[in-house]
Amino acid sequence: MRRLAPFFFCAVALLAPGSLSRAATSTSWETAGFTDLLKGRFSGLSLSSEGTLRLGPSTRWNATLGQPALWSLAAGPDGNTYASTGHSGKVFRIGQDGKAALLWSAQQSEIFAMAVTADGVVLAGSSPGGGVYRIENGKAQEFWHSSAKYIWAIQPAPDGSVFVATGDEGRIFKIDSAGKAEVYYETKQANVTALALGANGRLYAGTEPNGLLYEITGPRQGTILLDSNLPEIRAIAIDASGAVYASAMGGAVASRTSTPMPSAANAATTVTASAPTVITVTEAQKNPNMTPADANAAVTVPADQSRSAAAATTTATPTPVVAETAGADKSAIYRINSDRTVETIRTSKEDNVYDLVLDENAIFFSTDNHGRIYRLQDGKTTLLTEPGDGETTRLIKRGDRFLAGLSNPARVLSLGSSASGGGWYEAQVHDSGNVSRWGHLQWNGNPTGVTFHTRSGNSARPDDTWGAWSAPIADKAHTLITSPVARFVQWRAEWASGSSGTLNSVAVPFLPQNAAPVVRSVSVTSVLGTNTAKAASNVPSTAAYSVTVTETGEAPAASTTSTANQTASRLQTTQTQISWQADDPDTDKLIYSVYFRAEDETNWQLIRNHIFENTLLLDPDVFADGRYLFRVVASDAPANAEQFAKQSELISTPVLIDNTPPLVTLGAVRRTGPEADLVWDAADRTSPLRRCEYSLDTGVWQPVEAADGVTDSLQEHFGLHLEKLNPGEHLIVIRVYDAAGNAGLARVVLRPVR
Numbered sequence: 001m002r003r004l005a006p007f008f009f010c011a012v013a014l015l016a017p018g019s020l021s022r023a024a025t026s027t028s029w030e031t032a033g034f035t036d037l038l039k040g041r042f043s044g045l046s047l048s049s050e051g052t053l054r055l056g057p058s059t060r061w062n063a064t065l066g067q068p069a070l071w072s073l074a075a076g077p078d079g080n081t082y083a084s085t086g087h088s089g090k091v092f093r094i095g096q097d098g099k100a101a102l103l104w105s106a107q108q109s110e111i112f113a114m115a116v117t118a119d120g121v122v123l124a125g126s127s128p129g130g131g132v133y134r135i136e137n138g139k140a141q142e143f144w145h146s147s148a149k150y151i152w153a154i155q156p157a158p159d160g161s162v163f164v165a166t167g168d169e170g171r172i173f174k175i176d177s178a179g180k181a182e183v184y185y186e187t188k189q190a191n192v193t194a195l196a197l198g199a200n201g202r203l204y205a206g207t208e209p210n211g212l213l214y215e216i217t218g219p220r221q222g223t224i225l226l227d228s229n230l231p232e233i234r235a236i237a238i239d240a241s242g243a244v245y246a247s248a249m250g251g252a253v254a255s256r257t258s259t260p261m262p263s264a265a266n267a268a269t270t271v272t273a274s275a276p277t278v279i280t281v282t283e284a285q286k287n288p289n290m291t292p293a294d295a296n297a298a299v300t301v302p303a304d305q306s307r308s309a310a311a312a313t314t315t316a317t318p319t320p321v322v323a324e325t326a327g328a329d330k331s332a333i334y335r336i337n338s339d340r341t342v343e344t345i346r347t348s349k350e351d352n353v354y355d356l357v358l359d360e361n362a363i364f365f366s367t368d369n370h371g372r373i374y375r376l377q378d379g380k381t382t383l384l385t386e387p388g389d390g391e392t393t394r395l396i397k398r399g400d401r402f403l404a405g406l407s408n409p410a411r412v413l414s415l416g417s418s419a420s421g422g423g424w425y426e427a428q429v430h431d432s433g434n435v436s437r438w439g440h441l442q443w444n445g446n447p448t449g450v451t452f453h454t455r456s457g458n459s460a461r462p463d464d465t466w467g468a469w470s471a472p473i474a475d476k477a478h479t480l481i482t483s484p485v486a487r488f489v490q491w492r493a494e495w496a497s498g499s500s501g502t503l504n505s506v507a508v509p510f511l512p513q514n515a516a517p518v519v520r521s522v523s524v525t526s527v528l529g530t531n532t533a534k535a536a537s538n539v540p541s542t543a544a545y546s547v548t549v550t551e552t553g554e555a556p557a558a559s560t561t562s563t564a565n566q567t568a569s570r571l572q573t574t575q576t577q578i579s580w581q582a583d584d585p586d587t588d589k590l591i592y593s594v595y596f597r598a599e600d601e602t603n604w605q606l607i608r609n610h611i612f613e614n615t616l617l618l619d620p621d622v623f624a625d626g627r628y629l630f631r632v633v634a635s636d637a638p639a640n641a642e643q644f645a646k647q648s649e650l651i652s653t654p655v656l657i658d659n660t661p662p663l664v665t666l667g668a669v670r671r672t673g674p675e676a677d678l679v680w681d682a683a684d685r686t687s688p689l690r691r692c693e694y695s696l697d698t699g700v701w702q703p704v705e706a707a708d709g710v711t712d713s714l715q716e717h718f719g720l721h722l723e724k725l726n727p728g729e730h731l732i733v734i735r736v737y738d739a740a741g742n743a744g745l746a747r748v749v750l751r752p753v754r
Contacts, residue, residue, distance in 0.1 A: 005106040017308045023509070025640065026439070029430045034381070037425075041370070042386035044423025045495065048662070049380035052445070052504040055495050056385045058421040060401065060414040061098025065090075072090030072114035073394035073405035073412065074122070081396075081403055082122055084111035091124050091135065094412055101395075104140045106130060107194035113165070115154040123162060125151030132164060132175065155203070156193040163203060167191030172205055172216070185216050196236035196244075204244055206233025211248050213336070225336050230329065237356040237363075242338045245363060247353040249331040333365065333376070346376060355395040357402075364402070366392035371406050387413055422497040429460065429480075429490045432512050433586070438489065438511030441473055449499025450474070452510070456486035481508065515585035517634040519650035524630055527577045527617070576623065578656070579615040580632045580650070588639035592632060599627040599654050625686040627654040656739030658686040666734075671750050676722040680734060680746060683715040687739035692718055695733045704734075728752055 031037060033051040046056030067085035074082045081094040082103070089106035091114065106126040113125035122135040128495040131145035132154065148166035155163040160177040165183065170189035175181045187207050195204035203216040204225075211228030213236070230248035237245045279497055331347040331353040346353075351369035358364075362377040364384070368391035375382045387406055394405035441452055452473040457466030467484050469492065483489065489508055526571075584590055592611050595604040608616055635647035667679040682689055689711050692703040705714040718734075732748040 006424075014470040025566075026509060027512070028439075028442075028507045028509045029432070030505060030507040031427050031491075032444075038383065039428045041426040042372075042383070042423070043388070043425075044385070044421050045425055046385060048384040049382055051504060053425055053493070054501070055421070055499060057402070057415040057417060057424050059387075060416050062414075063094045063098045063100040063412045065092050065100055065412070067410040070393055070405045070410035070412070071110065071112045071405045073396055073403060074114050074116045075396050075398050075403065076116045076122070077120050078120065081398075081412060082114060082116060083394075083405055083410070083412055084114040084124055086110040086112075089126055091122065098412075098414060100412070103138070104133070104135050106133070113151045113154045115162075117156045123154050125154055125164065127151050132162065144173075144175045146173075148173075150191065151189060153195040155197050157197060163195055163197070165192035165195050165205060167193075167208075169270050170207060172203070174219075182219070184219055185214070185222055186220070187212070187214060194233055194236045194246075196238055198238045198242065198244075198468040199240075204236050204238065206236055206246060206248075208232040208250075211250075213244070213246050213334075215244075225340065226334055226342055228332065228334070229330055229495055234331075234352075234354055235356045235365075237358045239358050243357055244336040244554065245358065246334050246336070246443065247331065247335070247356050247434075249352040249354070249367060250536050251328050251330055258444050290504070333363070333546060345379075346381070352391075354393045357395050357397050357453050359397055364395060364397065366395040366404060368392075371404070373404060385415060389431055395653055402626075422499070423495045425493045425503070427491050427506070429462065429488050430508065431460065431488055432510050434512040434515055435485055435487050435489070436489070436510040436512040437485050438472070438483060440479040441491065442479070442509070443503060444505045444506040445503040446501055447503065448501040449496040450501040450503060451494050451496075452506070453492045453494070454481050454483045454489060455492075456483040456489045458487050460488060462488075462490065472641050512586070512642045514588075514646055516646035516648045517582055517584040517588070517636050519580060519582040519632050519634050519648055521581045522630060522632050522652045523577075523579045524652060524655045525577050525579075527575055576618040577615065578618070578630055578632075580709065582614065582632070584634075584636050586636070586639070586640075588636035590634050590636055592634055592637055593719075595631040595633070596623075596628050597631075599629060603666070604631055616708070621659070623657045623659070625658050625660055627656050632662075656687060656740060658738060658742060659684060661742035662689060662736045662738050662744035663736055664736050664744045664746040666746055666748065669748055669750075674723060674725045674727075676725060676730075676750060678720045678732065678734075678748060680718050681715065682718065682736040682744060684738040684742075684744075685714070687742075688712055688714055689716050689736060690739050691737040692737050694720060695735075696722070697731055698733075701735070725750070 018680070031040070034047060034049055037047055037051055037053060042376055044056060044058070045053050048055055048280045056295065064161055065083060067088065069088060070083055071086055076082060079096045083092045083094065084090070085092070089108050089111050090102060091104045091111060092100045093103045094100045103122070104124065106124070108126035108128060108130040110127045111124050112127055112208050115123045117123065120136070123511050124133045124135060124140070125131070125146070126133065127150045129149060130151065131142045132151065133140045133142050146164070146166060148169060148171060150167040151164055152167055157163060162175045162176060164173045166173065170187040170192055171183055171196070172185045172192055173181045174184040185205070187205065189207035189210060189212060191208045192205050193208050196204045198204065205214045205216060207214070209231045211233055213226035213228070213233050214222045215225050216222035225244065226246060229247040231250040232248060234249045235247045239245070300484050328718045329347045329349055331348050332344055333353060333356070334341045335719070337343070338690050351367040351372070353365050353367055355366045356363060362375050364373065364375050366373050371387040371390050371392040373384045373387070373392055373395065375384050387404060390408040390593060392404050393407050396403045400417040404413045404415060406413065417660040436452070436455070441454065443452070453469040453475070455462065455467050457463070459465055469484050473479055489510070490557040491506055491508060493503055493506070578594060581593070582590055589700055593609045593616065594607045594616055596607055597604050607618070630652045633647055633649040635645060637645040637687035662682045662684040665681045667681065670677045682692065692704045692706070692711055694704055695701050704718055704720055705711055706718055709715050729752065730750040734746040734748070736744045
């Protein structure tokens with residue numbers, strides 16, 4: 001029976017992190033559709049729900065305020081716009097020409113809430129521990145000092161009274177024109193974060209941390225319209241039909257209170273935020289002349305306008321337990337119809353919605369993702385504009401233009417309704433998976449007034465090692481991309497001022513450099529199989545060597561015992577299995593060739609050529625006894641043009657193949673009454689002997705060591721002394737194994753004298 005010495009050899013090749021799997025054939029990176037194009041960066045452009053880029057609303061002016069955060073924005077009847085900021089508690093007046101002037105500085109660090117009355121009086125609520133101020137004729141006067149720590153929203157009423165939303169006890173106060181205040185409604189939430197007054201006189205309030213929206217019909221009379229699965233109701237808007245729109249934000253709630261909180265101080269809230277940040281607010285920060293740099297130094301992390309986070313840093317409100325949840329919704333927009341049915345009209349895992357504005361049958365909303373402003377109409381979402389880095393925290397519509405308030409840093413933009421300026425779009429960086437050569441840029445749309453540029457490099461983010469932007473590409477007859485051969489590529493489109501050009505898709509064809517396959521391991525083993533060759537030829541197997549011995553001590557001549565009508569044919573035998581593991585960085589289909597050579601030879605002999613399987617099973621008698629090396633060659637030719645195909649190989653360490661069992665030769669055999677002595681020699685031509693054992697009368701196998709003490713050589717001498725043998729005939733079988741597991745047998749029969 002053939003045997004193989006066990007063998008396994010492994011070689012490992014590491015692939016570069018982030019590599020993409022792709023055959024090294026011409027392919028194309030295409031950017032098309034709303035979702036795909038939304039991954040890029042915009043300036044001065046809008047993106048329709050159908051995935052068309054064109055010039056968007058122009059920026060009439062950009063008023064920078066020199067502060068880190070903008071909390072509130074309000075339009076005055078005199079044409080001025082008012083903005084409140086943090087973290088040095090300032091209110092600014094911005095004229096119709098975009099020029100900003102400081103109107104008032106509070107003693108507190110934050111002015112989260114602000115409103116303008118019909119007669120032009122500015123109302124500002126300062127926090128923490130502040131009050132509501134009336135600012136008119138350039139002077140500010142506190143007309144109500146808050147018993148709450150925070151003032152989150154202010155809503156003037158037609159009768160001259162003012163509703164004030166507070167935290168950290170979740171109360172709404174009503175203050176009359178004389179400054180007399182009463183608790184109008186207690187939500188039993190930590191914070192009332194938004195207010196809106198309907199035409200029917202009903203007050204709508206959003207809360208945190210359980211994301212509840214209340215409809216309040218009178219003092220201490222209200223009901224819950226919406227129980228969101230997001231922690232904070234951020235903004236509320238009401239249309240002419242009485243339908244209520246609300247935006248919620250802050251990530252998924254991991255653990256919500258089963259009943260409304262009696263007091264924020266009584267229990268900690270647990271919320272889960274997709275990108276939690278914390279704003280540090282302290283009462284000691286009262287310097288009205290604090291510079292922007294000083295204000296930034298007081299912020300633990302750049303503000304994301306999370307009011308619950310601001311409240312959580314004070315001693316009056318317990319710190320929420322915040323955990324991040326990947327893939328959770330960050331925000332949602334709801335519509336509550338007049339029959340109180342609730343529709344979720346938008347959700348997002350990518351951005352937080354900060355503000356809502358209604359205009360006829362369209363909803364405009366602002367986000368924290370590059371400050372993007374969207375229009376949602378008839379179920380279709382259009383990106384109107386991307387003001388740039390930062391968050392658009394507030395949005396108001398004034399005539400034919402929008403006023404957008406942004407944070408990080410604080411600034412106010414006036415956006416026109418028509419496209420008059422230029423714009424650009426910058427696609428996200430594309431990883432081609434390997435160093436690539438570029439083809440001809442392709443696009444769809446009306447490219448009038450649109451030019452393209454490309455650049456490339458070998459780092460995932462563009463840096464100084466990247467090539468410069470290419471010369472403009474505009475003529476479809478000359479669109480070859482001239483950027484250097486590299487792994488990463490990016491394209492940019494630029495619209496001339498007033499251009500009517502549109503763009504629907506852009507494709508960058510490329511041919512990546514082919515990566516060679518990797519043969520990771522080669523394994524050569526013995527497996528049990530059927531010797532079909534012997535079965536077909538009906539060749540009998542050799543019987544064991546045997547000797548018959550009598551008590552006289554004389555052994556007859558050795559003979560081979562077999563009969564003509566009985567043969568022990570061994571059709572079950574071992575076969576040589578060669579298997580390997582290989583893969584291709586480009587996931588190309590591989591083809592293999594397998595070779596062998598003896599250890600003392602130099603030329604490789606082909607076993608099989610052009611096979612797709614990674615296992616090869618060979619008949620048992622293909623190899624003579626000896627030590628062999630095996631070589632596996634992998635090629636990616638099936639997936640690549642001939643000139644680009646590559647191959648690699650792996651060679652095994654020497655593998656011992658031993659087909660022949662040891663030869664056992666009996667020597668002197670003597671029996672004297674109950675005792676017997678036997679000696680024999682065993683030899684193997686290929687592998688050393690490893691074990692010798694005997695069985696008496698088919699009994700348990702007993703080990704026998706070589707005469708020199710260790711069974712470890714190609715030839716060994718053995719001896720055995722038996723005592724206390726019962727009278728009569730006895731059968732002794734001797735079995736010797738070599739290192740390959742082959743067994744040689746000898747048989748001795750001890751008979752009594754007759």
